[in-house]
Amino acid sequence: MQQLESLFDLVAKQNASDLLISAGAPPMLRVNGRLYRTRSDALTAEDCKKLIYTALSPEQRKKFEEDKELDFSLAVGRKHRFRVNVYYQKQSVTGAFRPIPEKIPSLDKLGLPEVVESLAQRKQGLILVTGPTGHGKTTTQASIIDLINKSRECHIITVEDPIEFVHQHKKSIVDQREVGSDTNGFNEALKYVLRQDPDVILIGEMRDLETIQAALRAAETGHLVMATVHSSTCAEALQRVVSAFPAEIQSSVAAQLADCMLAVISQRLCFRPEFNIRVPECEILVPTHAVKNFIRNRDFFKISSSLETGAEHGMWTVQRYRAWLDSRKNWYIPGKSPDPGENEPGSAPPPPLRPPAFPLAPRPSKSPARPAPPAHGSSPKAPARIEIEPGESEFGKILKRPGEK
Helix, strand or coil: CHHHHHHHHHHHHCCCCEEEECCCCCCEEEECCEEEEECCCCCCHHHHHHHHHCCCCHHHHHHHHHHCEEEEEEEECCCEEEEEEEEEECCEEEEEEEECCCCCCCHHHHCCCHHHHHHCCCCCEEEEEECCCCCCHHHHHHHHHHHHHHHCCCEEEEEECCCCCCCCCCCCEEEEEEECCCECCHHHHHHHHHHHCCCEEEECCCCCHHHHHHHHHHHHCCCEEEEEECCCCHHHHHHHHHHCCCHHHHHHHHHHHHHHEEEEEEEEEEEECCCCEEEEEEEEECCCHHHHHHHHCCCHHHHHHHHHHCHHHCCECHHHHHHHHHHCCCCCCCCCCCCHHHCCCCCCCCCCCCCCCCCCCCCCCCCCCCCCCCCCCCCCCCCCCCEEEECCCCCCEEEECCCCC
């Protein structure tokens, strides 16, 4: 586990969004959407298995070997928390580790507009958060849940696979259920959720028809429901929900969806080089009377026209959202900015933030020689600090071992 913890420390230091461990390549980090390789020997299949298996319990190893897939959350002391997916490729054990921040970021830190904050005050209806994998959907959901938790008395039930952000009871009671350990599946959990006295229900992902049915039913019966789907636009998200049902009942499902829909947030993380951070660029749909008619009639292609003209209702097109981001003066930059919530009430906001320079080591004149491996039977030296520097690889940068110049 010590070797894996050293990689986790590196992930934290470089603010990486993912750690990839795969046979035939060194451990890889994704930073600001780009892949970076560590300058170490390529891992063998046996190396990967030993490294990844140190993170698994005996029960998890057995389940993984039976199912060939495993999704779980991993806590390493108080320093690190990861969402982990383990799988096979070419008969070798492979893993993807995604760090989960200890603190739930506020909507202000995420750079989301006020219309998203207003959704936390709604008492019933369906909020869909959509976008590609790894583009912050879970973080946005967690921020909305945290705002509800801080601001009003509710019973919040989440069904997640796995649990990522851990919510503490504040004004609300937050019961978090993990698929596999607390329930057998999304459908099974949602079958009984209405008997558990919820006010707010969060569904990690609407994967099948039964889960979608349960979400619509809960949203119709006086509950605030949040769920994620994978799509690239708001209109596509709505179309996917309706098309999951048999053709003969799609009209009634579309009418049901139009009646309970509160908002669709489609987001994609984009890199801002001047601040060295990734921020969400959003398309936000609020169902006006015209939009509801488009949904009922399944005229999803017409929704884009409402987005273009719906600014007064809190709607955002990607182009308008991007222009709004370009005009922003105050940015939250992890590790450099004070928390927005830390200022005293009535105090002046912090001054505009200057873009920080990304710390890079100078480019070496030539590639340094790789250190010789330790003699057989000798103990390898403990890993020390590792830094990112420009490199010659196609990934743009490499990770430098200590002692190399």
